[in-house]
Amino acid sequence: MAVDLAVLTIRGDRLHVLLVERAKPPYRGSLALPGGFFEPHSDQDLEQAAARELAEETGLVAGRLHLEQLGAYSALDRDPRGRVVSVAYVGLGPRLPEPDAGGDAARARWIPVDPAAGVTEPLAFDHAQILADGLAHVQRTIEHTSLAAAFCPDEFTISDLRQVYEIVWGTSLDVANFRRKVLSIDGFLVATDQTRVDGGRPARLYRRG
Numbered sequence: 001m002a003v004d005l006a007v008l009t010i011r012g013d014r015l016h017v018l019l020v021e022r023a024k025p026p027y028r029g030s031l032a033l034p035g036g037f038f039e040p041h042s043d044q045d046l047e048q049a050a051a052r053e054l055a056e057e058t059g060l061v062a063g064r065l066h067l068e069q070l071g072a073y074s075a076l077d078r079d080p081r082g083r084v085v086s087v088a089y090v091g092l093g094p095r096l097p098e099p100d101a102g103g104d105a106a107r108a109r110w111i112p113v114d115p116a117a118g119v120t121e122p123l124a125f126d127h128a129q130i131l132a133d134g135l136a137h138v139q140r141t142i143e144h145t146s147l148a149a150a151f152c153p154d155e156f157t158i159s160d161l162r163q164v165y166e167i168v169w170g171t172s173l174d175v176a177n178f179r180r181k182v183l184s185i186d187g188f189l190v191a192t193d194q195t196r197v198d199g200g201r202p203a204r205l206y207r208r209g
Contacts, residue, residue, distance in 0.1 A: 002084050003050040004035030004073075004127065006134035007058075007065065007091040008113070010151050015113045015167050017131060018096075019123070020057050020105035026080045027124035031111070033131065034058050035086070036104060050089045058108040059100030065091035066150035070134055078126045086125075090134040092150040115139070115170035139168055146188050149208035155192055157203040158182060 007018040019031045036053040038046060046069070051062035070088040078084065099108035111119050118131055142148040142165065149156065151164045162178045182188055187209040195202040 001038045001040065002035055002079075002086040003038050003046055003053060004033045004086050004088045004125075004130055005050055005054055005067075005091055006033055006070070006088065006131050007054070007060070007093070007096070008134070008138065008151075009093050009096040009110070010164065010167055011095075011110060013163070013167060015115060016110040017113045017119065018058060018060070018099060019109060019111050019119075019121075020099075020101060021107040022124060023104055023106035029106075030124040031119075031121050032124035033088075033127045034105070034108070037084075038087070046087050047089070050087075053103075054091075056103035057101065057105040059102065060096065062091065064096065065093040066147070067091045070130070070137060073126055073130060075126060086130075088130045088134070090137060092138065092147070094151055094153050115168060142168060146208050149189075152208075155194060155205040155207060157196060157198050157205060158189075159198055159203060161189075161206075 009016055018034060020034050022028050022030055022032050034054050034057045038049045044052065047067065054060050054062050067089055070090045072085055072087050074085045076083065101108040111121065113119055115135065118128060118135065148161060148164045152160050158179050161182065162173055166173055189206040190209050192205045192207060194205040196205055
């Protein structure tokens, strides 16, 4: 059994995914999602194993992420070494740092993601499918939850949040309608007593509800 992670963040005005260059066969030199084998006799659970692999291969700490299980991938031919079931996770975080490759990764880097098409580079194993599923999950879930705020710092403006939706969905949103909608949902956002100058005017800062 293995664990793999589709870690997403927004850098500049584009969605990015964290990828590693594999240092060992199979697929040596190919890009892949961070991940590795889960040892069933260890004292770690699946999420802890995913956090360990993320730290070993990229230097990122899972505690900075919103991390949730995406699903299990069990196709017979997904791994040329034999039958390996992978439990995939999707992780979201704001302004995540540059990775520092280690373990089985020769390199680690952020790659831009198209909200509809994914990445242009081929990925090892079935990682393109895992990434596509992770993107679809995030795009669906932010429509009816406050998950989009996981891409924001602890305090953010409504404009910051709207930009997250626009980047993840790949579309423009009406400013007034978006503001009205998110403020009308009870518990969606929590207003702070702080403001930030945004576009020449003070803008209220909010926290995720």
